[in-house]
Each structure stands twice: as C-alpha cells, then as structure tokens.
Amino acid sequence: MKLLTALRRVTILLAFLLSAVPDLAQVSVTIAQLLQFLKSKQAAKESDADLADRLSSVSLSEQLTSATLSRLLTETSIGPKASEQLQLLAFASVFFPPPRAEVPDVPPPDSAARQRVLFAAVSYVNTTLQLLPDFLATRTTLSFENTLVQTGPRPKATLHLVRGSHREIAYRNGREVADTASTDSGLNTWGEFGPILKTVLADSFMGNVEWARWQTSQTGALLAVFRFTVPQSASHYLIDFCCYQKSEDDPVQYSFHAKPGYRGEIYLDPATGVIDRITLHAELADADPVAISEIAVQYGYVDIGGKSYVCPIQGIAVTEVHNLRMESVDGVGLEKHINIVHFLNYHKFGSTSRILPK
Structure with missing residues (x-):
C-alpha cells in the first residue's frame, strides 16, 4: 500500500507581490x-477581482460545510472569482471540525457503542x-496553485487553476491498477480505492483512536466521527517531493522523501460501519521542505453494473511547500497546491460475446 503525495515544482522567477491585505492576509479565521x-466588503462595493485576491490569502480554522457554503454564497452574492476562492477555502477546510453550532446536539455514545462502530468499520x-x-472509472483532477502570475503591472499570488486532467482508472482483483504510463505533473495522490482505508485502520490501532463528535453528512445522515493519531513508527504515509533548494546560494535541486506520523478523522455510519469520509494530515517537522501534506477522500454510493456500491466520489489533496523566493524576497508565505479530484462514470469491467448468424 502506498499513500503517495508527489510534487514537481517548476522553477519560476518571482518578482514581487501585491501589497498585503491587512484585515485577512495570511491569517486563519472562523x-x-x-x-x-x-x-463588509460587499457593503464597501469591493470588486470581484480584489475580493478574490484577499480570499486567496485566507485560511479557515473551521470546516466550511456544503450547507454553510451555499448559505454564504446566497447571503453575500459575491462574484464568480470570489466564489471560486470561497469554494477552494471550503475544500481546504475539510480537515477541521465544523463550528460548534453545527455539531448535532446528540449525546456521545458510550464506550461499548463506540467499540461496536469501530469493529463494524473494520469488518466493512x-x-x-x-x-x-472489477470496474473502470474516470478520474478528473483540477489543480490549483498560488504561484505568481503576471496579470498587470505587478504580479499576483492568487490561488488559480493551472491544469485539468482526465484519465481512466481500473480496479481489478480487489485493487486499483497503477497507471505506470501516467505523466501528470504537479501534485498527485494514489490509494483512494481501499488501500487508504485498510492502511489507516491498521496504522491507527497501532496509535490512538478516540471519539471526536457527531456530524451531519452531505445527505443529512448522522455520522460518528473518530479522531486518530499514528506515530511515525507505525506510519505508511509516504511523501515523495522534488525539488527544492536548501539555500539561495546552492543551485542543487534536492528531493525529499519521508514517512511521517499522521493524524486525521474517519466518518462512519454508526449503524453499518460504512465509511463516509477520511482525512489525513502529515506530522512534519519545521525544517522539512514540505510544510503541509493533507489528503481527504469522500465516499458515496455509485451504480456499477446495476448494483450499488460505496466508492470514492471526491478527493482533496493540499500541499504547502517552502519556496525561498516567495518567502524571503517577496514575503508572500508558502507555495500552495490544491487538487480537487472527482471520480465519475463508474462502469463494470468485463467482456461480452455473441454469436452472429451466418
């Protein structure tokens, strides 16, 4: 099993960023x-482009759920560019719990009930x-980066779409078939079909698993959320990263390989143990060139050959890396990458034959 986060950085010359936003720049907000x-920005009639720039520098400390996102978009009526940044904020916030007011007011299960849910998940x-x-599906990936772009007299570091890709994936004999011919650059993940679940459950029982909260799913169902931590000694979370410079005076491009400890949450149907969502956050050292590496996978029911199965329907990967020029020359913080992955067009893999009349 391999949880892979691979990143190929393109060397760019960074000039200088637009002036920092004093009210929400590089901060984490509720x-x-x-x-x-x-x-406040809507009342001030701030332009869609300027608001998008400001939102691109923001991070959330709470999960922006799909229901709350829809409410914000309706209440604020912001433009398309700012709406895109708000949706990216929502994707990246999946690794946090929602605001306390959005947590269902239901007593937590007792110890025995928690064990039953976890055992059901393992059995599942x-x-x-x-x-x-055996099936085939389409993996659609949208990749966003905050690398500087020249849109006027001064470059901007707004998070923006840099590429989109579509490829067919195959699941055979109980495992995803690796696509050795894939040449996708940038941020890549693998393991959403089964391996990530098996590995996290195995790793987590070598670490610590505890009750987190109840949460409402995207379809309105009540989910049991458990928090887990995995020490480095038990971890199978692999990070392969290329390339970075150790100093501006050193022209050598170095690669970074690590198997860090990690933490995350697993969302379960309390009655069946079916997994609705899983999130992982790598525990990286301050000196590592990769500052943040996170993966989340959303599962749902899909039709394959006329039967309903639970499979990945969406994935989110977030990576933040140190970029010497962005941090020391331009002072804009970390280089950020977000992948939004959708799994579509599930269909059974197989062959058919028929006899044609002479």
Whole structure:
C-alpha cells in the first residue's frame, strides 16, 4: 500500500507581490469572521477581482460545510472569482471540525457503542470492500496553485487553476491498477480505492483512536466521527517531493522523501460501519521542505453494473511547500497546491460475446 503525495515544482522567477491585505492576509479565521468580512466588503462595493485576491490569502480554522457554503454564497452574492476562492477555502477546510453550532446536539455514545462502530468499520473494510467488482472509472483532477502570475503591472499570488486532467482508472482483483504510463505533473495522490482505508485502520490501532463528535453528512445522515493519531513508527504515509533548494546560494535541486506520523478523522455510519469520509494530515517537522501534506477522500454510493456500491466520489489533496523566493524576497508565505479530484462514470469491467448468424 502506498499513500503517495508527489510534487514537481517548476522553477519560476518571482518578482514581487501585491501589497498585503491587512484585515485577512495570511491569517486563519472562523466561519463567523469570514461571513462578517464578506458582508463588509460587499457593503464597501469591493470588486470581484480584489475580493478574490484577499480570499486567496485566507485560511479557515473551521470546516466550511456544503450547507454553510451555499448559505454564504446566497447571503453575500459575491462574484464568480470570489466564489471560486470561497469554494477552494471550503475544500481546504475539510480537515477541521465544523463550528460548534453545527455539531448535532446528540449525546456521545458510550464506550461499548463506540467499540461496536469501530469493529463494524473494520469488518466493512476487510469484507465488503473485497466484494467490489472489477470496474473502470474516470478520474478528473483540477489543480490549483498560488504561484505568481503576471496579470498587470505587478504580479499576483492568487490561488488559480493551472491544469485539468482526465484519465481512466481500473480496479481489478480487489485493487486499483497503477497507471505506470501516467505523466501528470504537479501534485498527485494514489490509494483512494481501499488501500487508504485498510492502511489507516491498521496504522491507527497501532496509535490512538478516540471519539471526536457527531456530524451531519452531505445527505443529512448522522455520522460518528473518530479522531486518530499514528506515530511515525507505525506510519505508511509516504511523501515523495522534488525539488527544492536548501539555500539561495546552492543551485542543487534536492528531493525529499519521508514517512511521517499522521493524524486525521474517519466518518462512519454508526449503524453499518460504512465509511463516509477520511482525512489525513502529515506530522512534519519545521525544517522539512514540505510544510503541509493533507489528503481527504469522500465516499458515496455509485451504480456499477446495476448494483450499488460505496466508492470514492471526491478527493482533496493540499500541499504547502517552502519556496525561498516567495518567502524571503517577496514575503508572500508558502507555495500552495490544491487538487480537487472527482471520480465519475463508474462502469463494470468485463467482456461480452455473441454469436452472429451466418
């Protein structure tokens, strides 16, 4: 099993960033603060492009759920560029719990009930996932980066779409078939079909698993959320990164390989143990060239050959890396990459034959 985050950085010459936004630049805010900010900028009639630039420098400390995102878009009526940045904020916030007010007011299960849910999840991963048929699906990836772009007299570091890709993936004999011919550059992940679940459950029981909260799913169902931590000694989270400079005076491009400890959350159907979502956050050292490496996978029911199965429907990968020029010359912070992956067009893999009349 391999959870892979691979990043190929393109060397660019960085000039200098637009002046920093004093009210929300490089800060982490709550959902309530974000709403207040959006309404204030709307009242000030700030342009869509300027608001998008400001939002690109913001990070959230709470999960912006799909329901709350829809409410914010309706209440603020912001433009398309700012709306895109708001949606990227929502994707990147999946690694945090939602605001306390959005957590269902339901008493937590007792210890025995928690154990039953976890055992059901283990049983689900070890048995039900093995019953998946051979199938094909389409993996659609949208890649966003905050690398500087020249859109006027001064370059901007707004998070923007840099590439989109579509490729067919195959699942055969209980495992995803690796695409050795893939030449996708940038941020890549692998392991959404089964391996990530098996590995996290195995790793987490070598670490610590504890109750986190109840949460409402995207379809309105009540989910049991557990928090886990995995020490480096038990970790199978692999990071392969190329390339970075150790100093501006050193022209050598170095690669970085690590197997860090990690933490995350697993969202479960309390009645069946079916996994709705899983998130992973690598525990990296301050001196590492990769500052943040996170993966989240959303599961849902899909139709394959006339039967319903639980499979990945969406993936999110976030990586932030140190860029000497961006940090020391331009002072704009870390180089950020976000991948939004959608799994579509599931169909059974197989062959058919028929006899044609003479």
